Amino acid sequence: MDLAQIGATQKGGVCRLALTELDGRGRDLFVQWAREAGCSVRVDAIGNIFARRAGRDNDLPPVMTGSHIDTQPTGGKFDGNYGVLAGLEVVRSLNEAGIETEAPLEVVVWTNEEGSRFVPVMMGSGVFVGAFTLEHALAQRDAQGVSVGEALAAIGYGGAESPALPVGAYFEAHIEQGPVLEANDRVIGVVLGALGQRWYDVEVQGMEAHAGPTPMALRRDALLAASELVAEVNSIALERAPHARATVGSLEVFPNSRNVIPGRVRMSVDLRAADGAMLLDMDAALRLACERVSLARGLTIGVQEVVYFSPQLFAPKLVDGIRSTAAELGYSAMDVISGAGHDAVYLARLAPTAMVFVPCADGISHNEIEDARPEHLEAGCNVLLLAMLRSAGVTA
Amino acid sequence: MDLAQIGATQKGGVCRLALTELDGRGRDLFVQWAREAGCSVRVDAIGNIFARRAGRDNDLPPVMTGSHIDTQPTGGKFDGNYGVLAGLEVVRSLNEAGIETEAPLEVVVWTNEEGSRFVPVMMGSGVFVGAFTLEHALAQRDAQGVSVGEALAAIGYGGAESPALPVGAYFEAHIEQGPVLEANDRVIGVVLGALGQRWYDVEVQGMEAHAGPTPMALRRDALLAASELVAEVNSIALERAPHARATVGSLEVFPNSRNVIPGRVRMSVDLRAADGAMLLDMDAALRLACERVSLARGLTIGVQEVVYFSPQLFAPKLVDGIRSTAAELGYSAMDVISGAGHDAVYLARLAPTAMVFVPCADGISHNEIEDARPEHLEAGCNVLLLAMLRSAGVTA
Numbered sequence: 001m002d003l004a005q006i007g008a009t010q011k012g013g014v015c016r017l018a019l020t021e022l023d024g025r026g027r028d029l030f031v032q033w034a035r036e037a038g039c040s041v042r043v044d045a046i047g048n049i050f051a052r053r054a055g056r057d058n059d060l061p062p063v064m065t066g067s068h069i070d071t072q073p074t075g076g077k078f079d080g081n082y083g084v085l086a087g088l089e090v091v092r093s094l095n096e097a098g099i100e101t102e103a104p105l106e107v108v109v110w111t112n113e114e115g116s117r118f119v120p121v122m123m124g125s126g127v128f129v130g131a132f133t134l135e136h137a138l139a140q141r142d143a144q145g146v147s148v149g150e151a152l153a154a155i156g157y158g159g160a161e162s163p164a165l166p167v168g169a170y171f172e173a174h175i176e177q178g179p180v181l182e183a184n185d186r187v188i189g190v191v192l193g194a195l196g197q198r199w200y201d202v203e204v205q206g207m208e209a210h211a212g213p214t215p216m217a218l219r220r221d222a223l224l225a226a227s228e229l230v231a232e233v234n235s236i237a238l239e240r241a242p243h244a245r246a247t248v249g250s251l252e253v254f255p256n257s258r259n260v261i262p263g264r265v266r267m268s269v270d271l272r273a274a275d276g277a278m279l280l281d282m283d284a285a286l287r288l289a290c291e292r293v294s295l296a297r298g299l300t301i302g303v304q305e306v307v308y309f310s311p312q313l314f315a316p317k318l319v320d321g322i323r324s325t326a327a328e329l330g331y332s333a334m335d336v337i338s339g340a341g342h343d344a345v346y347l348a349r350l351a352p353t354a355m356v357f358v359p360c361a362d363g364i365s366h367n368e369i370e371d372a373r374p375e376h377l378e379a380g381c382n383v384l385l386l387a388m389l390r391s392a393g394v395t396a
Numbered sequence: 397m398d399l400a401q402i403g404a405t406q407k408g409g410v411c412r413l414a415l416t417e418l419d420g421r422g423r424d425l426f427v428q429w430a431r432e433a434g435c436s437v438r439v440d441a442i443g444n445i446f447a448r449r450a451g452r453d454n455d456l457p458p459v460m461t462g463s464h465i466d467t468q469p470t471g472g473k474f475d476g477n478y479g480v481l482a483g484l485e486v487v488r489s490l491n492e493a494g495i496e497t498e499a500p501l502e503v504v505v506w507t508n509e510e511g512s513r514f515v516p517v518m519m520g521s522g523v524f525v526g527a528f529t530l531e532h533a534l535a536q537r538d539a540q541g542v543s544v545g546e547a548l549a550a551i552g553y554g555g556a557e558s559p560a561l562p563v564g565a566y567f568e569a570h571i572e573q574g575p576v577l578e579a580n581d582r583v584i585g586v587v588l589g590a591l592g593q594r595w596y597d598v599e600v601q602g603m604e605a606h607a608g609p610t611p612m613a614l615r616r617d618a619l620l621a622a623s624e625l626v627a628e629v630n631s632i633a634l635e636r637a638p639h640a641r642a643t644v645g646s647l648e649v650f651p652n653s654r655n656v657i658p659g660r661v662r663m664s665v666d667l668r669a670a671d672g673a674m675l676l677d678m679d680a681a682l683r684l685a686c687e688r689v690s691l692a693r694g695l696t697i698g699v700q701e702v703v704y705f706s707p708q709l710f711a712p713k714l715v716d717g718i719r720s721t722a723a724e725l726g727y728s729a730m731d732v733i734s735g736a737g738h739d740a741v742y743l744a745r746l747a748p749t750a751m752v753f754v755p756c757a758d759g760i761s762h763n764e765i766e767d768a769r770p771e772h773l774e775a776g777c778n779v780l781l782l783a784m785l786r787s788a789g790v791t792a
Contacts, residue, residue, distance in 0.1 A: 209575075210762055214575060215576065216642075223644055224626060260762065339610065363614070
């Protein structure tokens with residue numbers, strides 16, 4: 001709630017875009033809290049913050065947890081922030097209980113997970129695991145032309161370049177951002193992995209014409225064709241229940257005038273599935289649907305893939321640990337698959353990784369009314385703590 | 397081609413919005429030409445320009461023709477302008493041939509037919525026939541806050557208020573703005589009347605949610621529902637072929653983000669039909685479709701009618717005259733119904749009215765590439781001249 005004051009919006013949400021002055025103040029607060037909890041703090045060249053609680057054997061690779069504190073323009077208090085503060089809570093609880101771990105622990109704030117101001121999304125964790133280069137990330141610019149490198153320097157979070165260090169294990173606690181836990185009345189989501197994602201730009205090119213004098217039979221209406229595609233995209237996921245998702249989130253009509261038959265439509269398509277073969281199959285179904293509609297309507301449809309994330313399973317041993325920990329603590333739990341991307345999805349390329357989900361009200365996220373219940377947030381922290389202890393090893 | 401220089405665009409079109417300085421220059425050129433052709437010129441309080449060629453009996457109500465010279469932002473050379481210049485050509489031809497008419501002739505430039513800068517559309521003819529008041533029209537403002545009254549004064553075309561005078565007959569020559577004449581290889585369109593129009597704002601309210609974590613079964617996707625409506629709207633016209641039209645020209649998605657399930661869609665619906673009963677029936681079909689989709693998808697759909705023009709038949713005697721004149725002159729002709737609104741549709745409320753259509757290239761209008769063939773434009777002028785002579789009476 002203190003962190004949520006920085007960038008607080010009137011509707012109870014948070015607007016704290018990556019690498020803004022507000023993000024800088026949020027980071028400062030985290031660093032202050034981490035130091036007060038006895039951690040040493042290191043910042044890398046893309047601005048990721050690593051707060052380290054020393055272990056008994058500091059040559060062991062650290063057991064990490066973390067998430068992000070940048071938000072969407074109309075974001076909530078919990079997305080990302082919960083994972084960072086849950087990590088801090090683990091450190092404080094261990095301090096209070098006087099527990100030392102074998103391996104050191106690190107709580108990480110990853111830079112620019114949301115991608116609202118700078119793309120690519122999940123920038124800090126992406127650079128950390130080598131999904132793209134530091135140079136590429138630093139050179140990206142926002143809508144005002146400010147580069148990531150400039151924005152980092154402006155808030156004082158451009159750290160030293162450093163070799164990627166081995167990671168013993170990575171955990172991330174997060175609100176579910178979906179309605180499944182709530183609909184099933186469960187407190188803990190045991191995250192098996194994350195859906196793969198394929199994102200497309202689709203452009204339908206028809207023939208602009210005056211809506212009055214042009215008979216129905218002589219039209220090539222780009223919006224009518226696009227509407228058929230929206231329905232087809234929906235079917236692609238319905239036919240592959242329960243884990244497939246397909247969404248047209250963005251659609252723009254040209255010239256978008258009341259009495260002009262649309263000549264052109266630009267739309268996005270977002271396909272997600274739990275395994276790569278299904279995602280490949282969905283890609284083929286999309287292209288077939290575009291071909292079918294374009295033939296039937298006598299217009300052209302261009303399909304361009306713009307983003308690909310392969311499905312990512314988390315480490316079975318760690319996932320089992322989350323599941324059994326939830327049971328030990330008496331929390332109702334269920335296996336889920338993350339539909340969204342998270343820094344953990346990148347970390348899983350580098351180290352054994354697992355996530356803990358807790359419910360959020362009505363499944364709403366990326367929204368100022370995003371909310372979560374304190375007892376659920378506490379449950380997630382407790383599971384996270386025991387899972388991290390198990391990985392880091394406890395000194396008797 | 398000279399008039400089209402004023403506001404000429406790079407792509408060969410014209411941008412001469414109503415009551416701009418460019419519109420003023422276009423009006424000045426028309427007034428100059430009309431005076432050179434021996435006409436007296438009068439401007440009324442809404443800026444309509446009446447160029448009068450005296451007849452033998454100037455107490456007879458004038459036989460009028462005209463159209464508009466304002467254009468769409470990306471308009472062409474012919475829409476409106478052709479009708480005005482065809483009227484001027486009639487006057488010049490009669491002058492050259494030394495023909496005097498019984499009744500006076502008037503060539504009219506109607507103010508703001510397009511409605512691109514100020515609404516309502518067909519403003520000048522609307523005021524002339526009393527569809528709405530002069531005060532209402534003068535008070536309308538453009539996006540910059542300039543009123544019609546101010547804009548008229550700025551270009552010097554705010555004339556004196558004057559009582560509506562009786563009109564003997566009204567003719568308007570116009571490019572078809574659709575593909576029917578060209579598709580049927582005809583030179584003259586004998587316009588029986590104009591389709592009635594009902595325009596709506598439709599708003600679909602669903603539930604915004606993250607595209608990844610939200611299973612298909614738990615979604616209330618406003619764009620999916622809107623897409624079904626687009627298809628239903630199209631069917632409403634297809635089931636009432638050949639004269640019904642139904643178009644969704646404008647559609648906006650909120651928040652319109654690639655990975656967010658659309659929570660809200662705002663769209664327009666434009667329904668047109670040749671008779672009032674069918675238009676009423678189409679209105680009912682639209683409301684039923686909205687209800688069906690909203691029930692099936694568990695979301696709300698609001699429908700608000702924003703514009704209504706009743707279908708308007710033209711004067712059978714004048715229409716017959718156009719048809720027989722085209723036949724006498726050896727032009728291929730066909731009966732058509734105007735799908736678009738025209739100043740003639742308002743004038744038909746006040747006086748016997750008819751229109752003459754000529755083909756435009758590929759049926760394209762409201763577009764900078766709008767084009768028409770000189771021999772077709774000449775044919776339209778010839779039909780207009782003989783039709784006007786018949787109404788005005790020729791002195792032996």
